[in-house]
Amino acid sequence: MTACVKEARQASAALCPPAPAIWLPWAVAGVLLAAVVVAAFALGKFPMAPADLLRAVLARITGTESGLSPAQETVVWNIRLPRVAAGLLVGAGLAAAGAAYQGMFRNPLVSPDILGVSAGAGLGAVLGIYLGLPLAVVQALAFVGGLLAVGTVVGVAGLVRRHDPVLVLVLAGIAVGALLGAGISLIKILADPTTQLPSITFWLLGGLNAVTTADLAVTAPVMLVGLVPMALLRWRMNLLSLADEEAQALGISVVRLRLLLVAAATLSTAAAVSLTGIIGWIGLVVPHVARLLVGPNFARLLPASLLLGGGFLVATDTLARTVASIELPLGILTALVGAPFFLFLLARPGRGE
Amino acid sequence: MKRRLLLQSGLPWLAAAWWGVPAWAGPTGSTIAARFGKLPPPERVRRVFAAGAPAGVLLAALAPEKLVGWPLQLSDAARGLLGAPLRDLPFVGRLAGRGSTVPMETLVQLQPDVILDSGTAGATYISAAQRVTEQTGLPCVLVHGRLADHPAQLREVGQLLGVAERGQHLAAYADTVLALAAQVRATVPPGERPRVYFGRSADGLETGLEGSINLEVLDFAGGRNVAAAAGKGSLTRVSMEQILGWDSEVIVTQDPAFARRALSDPLWQSLTAVRKRRVHCAPSMPFGWLDGPPGVNRLIGVHWLVQLLHPAHPAVRALEPLPVAVQRFYRLFYGADLSPKAVAALLEGAA
Numbered sequence: 271m272t273a274c275v276k277e278a279r280q281a282s283a284a285l286c287p288p289a290p291a292i293w294l295p296w297a298v299a300g301v302l303l304a305a306v307v308v309a310a311f312a313l314g315k316f317p318m319a320p321a322d323l324l325r326a327v328l329a330r331i332t333g334t335e336s337g338l339s340p341a342q343e344t345v346v347w348n349i350r351l352p353r354v355a356a357g358l359l360v361g362a363g364l365a366a367a368g369a370a371y372q373g374m375f376r377n378p379l380v381s382p383d384i385l386g387v388s389a390g391a392g393l394g395a396v397l398g399i400y401l402g403l404p405l406a407v408v409q410a411l412a413f414v415g416g417l418l419a420v421g422t423v424v425g426v427a428g429l430v431r432r433h434d435p436v437l438v439l440v441l442a443g444i445a446v447g448a449l450l451g452a453g454i455s456l457i458k459i460l461a462d463p464t465t466q467l468p469s470i471t472f473w474l475l476g477g478l479n480a481v482t483t484a485d486l487a488v489t490a491p492v493m494l495v496g497l498v499p500m501a502l503l504r505w506r507m508n509l510l511s512l513a514d515e516e517a518q519a520l521g522i523s524v525v526r527l528r529l530l531l532v533a534a535a536t537l538s539t540a541a542a543v544s545l546t547g548i549i550g551w552i553g554l555v556v557p558h559v560a561r562l563l564v565g566p567n568f569a570r571l572l573p574a575s576l577l578l579g580g581g582f583l584v585a586t587d588t589l590a591r592t593v594a595s596i597e598l599p600l601g602i603l604t605a606l607v608g609a610p611f612f613l614f615l616l617a618r619p620g621r622g623e
Numbered sequence: 624m625k626r627r628l629l630l631q632s633g634l635p636w637l638a639a640a641w642w643g644v645p646a647w648a649g650p651t652g653s654t655i656a657a658r659f660g661k662l663p664p665p666e667r668v669r670r671v672f673a674a675g676a677p678a679g680v681l682l683a684a685l686a687p688e689k690l691v692g693w694p695l696q697l698s699d700a701a702r703g704l705l706g707a708p709l710r711d712l713p714f715v716g717r718l719a720g721r722g723s724t725v726p727m728e729t730l731v732q733l734q735p736d737v738i739l740d741s742g743t744a745g746a747t748y749i750s751a752a753q754r755v756t757e758q759t760g761l762p763c764v765l766v767h768g769r770l771a772d773h774p775a776q777l778r779e780v781g782q783l784l785g786v787a788e789r790g791q792h793l794a795a796y797a798d799t800v801l802a803l804a805a806q807v808r809a810t811v812p813p814g815e816r817p818r819v820y821f822g823r824s825a826d827g828l829e830t831g832l833e834g835s836i837n838l839e840v841l842d843f844a845g846g847r848n849v850a851a852a853a854g855k856g857s858l859t860r861v862s863m864e865q866i867l868g869w870d871s872e873v874i875v876t877q878d879p880a881f882a883r884r885a886l887s888d889p890l891w892q893s894l895t896a897v898r899k900r901r902v903h904c905a906p907s908m909p910f911g912w913l914d915g916p917p918g919v920n921r922l923i924g925v926h927w928l929v930q931l932l933h934p935a936h937p938a939v940r941a942l943e944p945l946p947v948a949v950q951r952f953y954r955l956f957y958g959a960d961l962s963p964k965a966v967a968a969l970l971e972g973a974a
Contacts, residue, residue: 316864340893341867348890349863404880405825459724460696464676464837465877465915468858469824479862480826482890595853596832597860 303581310588356481358580360542365579367535368553381554382539385443389450390419391543416540475599476547496538507568551604654776660762665785674718674740676916684956701909706958720751741768819846820871827881832856844928904972923952
């Protein structure tokens, strides 16, 4: 097994020769991320002086009384902390899943919901809202819906042996996604237009405003379980960009590796979507931005996607809760902020791939 | 959601004609927004189709024997709180332009004498109704349906459908409730009215901005909507930080899941309303007291909320006890005789 890993690593290194270790960009990225997180903590609708924020943090570190009002304490520790943490986690998770899928399917148009995870989660959540179930059950239904959708896709694709397995997987994902999307539309038609329909619409546009510490405690471990295999397999991931036969010739069980990565990416995406609703765009475009910055080697692409995705979502969410007097749905803002930035990167002269 | 439909450019003349129509007709004006086709004389109207949920409730109250079916799905629990002909009426679907769920052919097959809709209709909606009349030959009547319209609406539609006397009777009830609310508003200046957060959806982070039709009951009952601080508009989502910043004295909702959550979730405990246990869940059976649909069903909601927000007001203290008022309303509007036990079950969480 270790020999196999070593071989894989060598093969992967041959494919993408490692650039000389440059620490500066990573340090810059780290500092930027930290700045975004600090800004996210400092800004919000509840008036809070930076000094009070500092006092709250210091008091928590030293274990003393901060002297702040209970409402201020609640804002810092029970509203902004889970919100920022969820932003980091969900952004990182979606971006990593997107990077993995794009590499796996050798297709730049692929996003984490290609195998129907968002549609499945959406149908689960919409059904929960339609039936008037409590929030925790709605979230659980979304999670299970996402897993079931991808499970169905993988199962169906496994039955088909005649065609290119990757193509079958993608096509099955599109078909199942369309089916589930029709289910969502059906429930929207049946839902009460004055009470349930707005909730359904808001859910489908995503947002971090309902995230609580308790939600995070349940979701974060699941997302990490999904992220760990991706991180461990980041070297072998490069080999999936080869044709299946070539990768197999290098001693890699392509089918098993792909299945494992699909499971990992699905787990983290389903957990993310069940927590926040459907947030589009991040999983599609953050991996591209990361690739423009660090190149296609998955060993570097993954950490870059994680950092960028987390930072981007926290930054967008900070905008979502500060630019207007109401909460703007995240799904709208991610596209509004992300698309121009992406176009700018794309049109930037002198850094052709 | 009709009111959110924007005036579209397809029918500019119609748009121009309706642009200046006020939100409600007022005490003297007619509540009829538009009528297409030739209506039969009142005594010959036997079957009426309700285009949407607000019209369904209006007809259920006015002429239950003429309603051909429900435009909305009703649960068994909701049907249990309705009187004889209403309880067993089938679901037939709604008529709402592209959002229609009733097939046009079913409509023709049902052959209602009139199609009735209630709401704040925009030009898109009105032109859609006109099209239905052109296509099916069935006459359509659209009436304004904001809270202040209800007395006049009950009278006028009662006359159109040949149930003028019943219309008068129900309108008198609506007048009494709205007059009570007006009296309270007249004596309690806006600055002294209780500050209320109206939480919607299971997480309670959905609310209505100033002027939202979904919160009309709150304004009428002499409450101040704290979310008005975030601007004018309709439904929106807000953050927990905003709710903490507003720190309302009272929280009302129609979602029992949210009411439970507000009372138990640690995050909500630093709010004044929660600490004082002033989280009130309005009943939603068979129709919502605050909203869902925005129809005559909200009249009991006005009564309830006035009592809840201004218990010490002289006009409120003279009222009959809430359970008696509820029994009276349900008999009058839904033809249902509720046992004291049923009323108590209905009011659970509302006090």
